[in-house]
Amino acid sequence: MRIGCPKEIKPQEFRVGLTPAAAAEAIAHGHEVVVETGAGVGSGFEDAEYAATGATILPDAATVFAQADMIVKVKEPQAVERKMLRDGQVLFTYLHLAPDPAQTHDLIASGATCIAYETVTDRMGGLPLLAPMSEVAGKLAPQMGAWTLQKANGGRGVLMGGVPGVGPAQVAVIGGGVVGTHAARVAAGMGADVVVLDRSLPRLRHLDETFGGVFRTRYASATNTAELVAQADMVIGAVLVPGAAAPKLVKRDQLSGMKTGAAIVDVAIDQGGCFETSKATTHEDPIYEVDGIMHYCVANMPGAVARTSTIALGNATLPFLLALADKGWRAACLADPHLRAGLNVHAGQLTYAAVGEALGLPSVPAEDVLAA
Ligand SMILES: NC(=O)C1=CN([C@@H]2O[C@H](COP(=O)(O)OP(=O)(O)OC[C@H]3O[C@@H](n4cnc5c(N)ncnc54)[C@H](O)[C@@H]3O)[C@@H](O)[C@H]2O)C=CC1
Numbered sequence: 116m117r118i119g120c121p122k123e124i125k126p127q128e129f130r131v132g133l134t135p136a137a138a139a140e141a142i143a144h145g146h147e148v149v150v151e152t153g154a155g156v157g158s159g160f161e162d163a164e165y166a167a168t169g170a171t172i173l174p175d176a177a178t179v180f181a182q183a184d185m186i187v188k189v190k191e192p193q194a195v196e197r198k199m200l201r202d203g204q205v206l207f208t209y210l211h212l213a214p215d216p217a218q219t220h221d222l223i224a225s226g227a228t229c230i231a232y233e234t235v236t237d238r239m240g241g242l243p244l245l246a247p248m249s250e251v252a253g254k255l256a257p258q259m260g261a262w263t264l265q266k267a268n269g270g271r272g273v274l275m276g277g278v279p280g281v282g283p284a285q286v287a288v289i290g291g292g293v294v295g296t297h298a299a300r301v302a303a304g305m306g307a308d309v310v311v312l313d314r315s316l317p318r319l320r321h322l323d324e325t326f327g328g329v330f331r332t333r334y335a336s337a338t339n340t341a342e343l344v345a346q347a348d349m350v351i352g353a354v355l356v357p358g359a360a361a362p363k364l365v366k367r368d369q370l371s372g373m374k375t376g377a378a379i380v381d382v383a384i385d386q387g388g389c390f391e392t393s394k395a396t397t398h399e400d401p402i403y404e405v406d407g408i409m410h411y412c413v414a415n416m417p418g419a420v421a422r423t424s425t426i427a428l429g430n431a432t433l434p435f436l437l438a439l440a441d442k443g444w445r446a447a448c449l450a451d452p453h454l455r456a457g458l459n460v461h462a463g464q465l466t467y468a469a470v471g472e473a474l475g476l477p478s479v480p481a482e483d484v485l486a487a
């Protein structure tokens with residue numbers, strides 16, 4: 116199979132879908148690899164490192180899309196990239212379709228087979244291709260929130276750890292999964308007073324057993340969430356219902372009850388965000404204000420630390436990439452129900468029910484298109 120890796124074109128996105136190490140393994144498995152010139156530079160990988168593995172460097176994305184059987188990326192294809200996809204081609208990348216009707220319609224129209232990193236599952240009920248970027252975004256969230264809290268950025272002017280005689284920032288983290296746990300650990304490490312809210316009692320139990328004394332936990336009832344949001348200097352949104360649009364847990368009318376200049380960091384923005392007032396922003400222009408509350412809603416936070424993120428993502432995607440290349444997408448998805456869970460679009464049909472529900476579109480089970 117010929118595997119193609121274009122350069123990412125989302126604003127300020129410096130990650131790359133294929134590391135030289137992954138290219139080398141794919142080539143050792145008998146595949147061809149084509150890489151757009153400069154694709155790895157933002158992550159510190161020069162063309163020469165890819166060429167040394169036996170990969171071919173191509174001059175532009177159009178040539179990569181035209182030559183490759185499977186496109187490997189990081190971010191969802193942008194409009195100009197979607198036009199280059201074709202019938203029968205495989206796309207392996209983050210998609211986040213539930214909040215993105217335009218992309219969903221284009222992918223359905225393309226005829227391509229589109230496998231989303233964020234819905235691939237594992238035996239433990241986790242999301243192995245989302246987890247590494249959730250670890251990164253979770254660790255970044257308090258850092259970005261602390262910056263947002265600074266006066267010059269419109270924030271409340273509160274220092275995370277306080278100082279002797281002055282208390283720390285109050286941080287509420289909604290969702291105690293991978294993002295939430297990493298965010299809570301870092302915020303607590305910065306000296307903030309942290310509470311994590313989740314709907315899952317087993318998850319809260321696990322967090323309490325592991326991190327009791329570092330941060331506190333509360334059940335995410337509407338009442339508890341409203342109370343902690345009103346008290347917070349910083350609220351981090353980290354909920355997920357896999358593949359689905361994020362539930363809106365904080366409504367606009369609650370902002371007036373919050374402390375003026377408090378910071379919202381809505382990491383769940385890639386699934387539409389869990390605050391009613393969230394809208395996706397970019398690293399170039401990351402924050403905006405609504406009713407006195409500063410919002411940070413960057414949908415590709417890990418792009419800010421591209422080298423770490425690219426290597427972490429590449430470690431996780433490699434086994435799935437090799438399975439897709441070695442067996443072909445159909446046999447690979449038939450053999451592995453966890454990879455099959457990643458199938459979102461195939462040959463003009465939506466194959467992920469939660470996306471269909473979010474967008475009011477018909478979908479068919481992935482099993483049905485595999486059997487066809
Ligand atoms: N903005 C960015 O750059 C990035 C965003 N993300 C996003 O962050 C979000 C969280 O991802 P993960 O932590 O990996 O997911 P996860 O599945 O590990 O954790 C989600 C948690 O939310 C909880 N939850 C679900 N509904 C809830 C509700 N109504 N109230 C309270 N808790 C609820 C679940 O019980 C679970 O513990 C996802 O939308 C993911 O795509 C991840 C990486 C980068």
Ligand SMILES: CC(=O)C(=O)O
Binds near residue numbers: 248414418
């Ligand atoms: C998960 C995701 O969307 C990202 O890493 O950008």
Ligand SMILES: [Mg+2]
Binds near residue numbers: 211385414415416
């Ligand atoms: Mg994202």
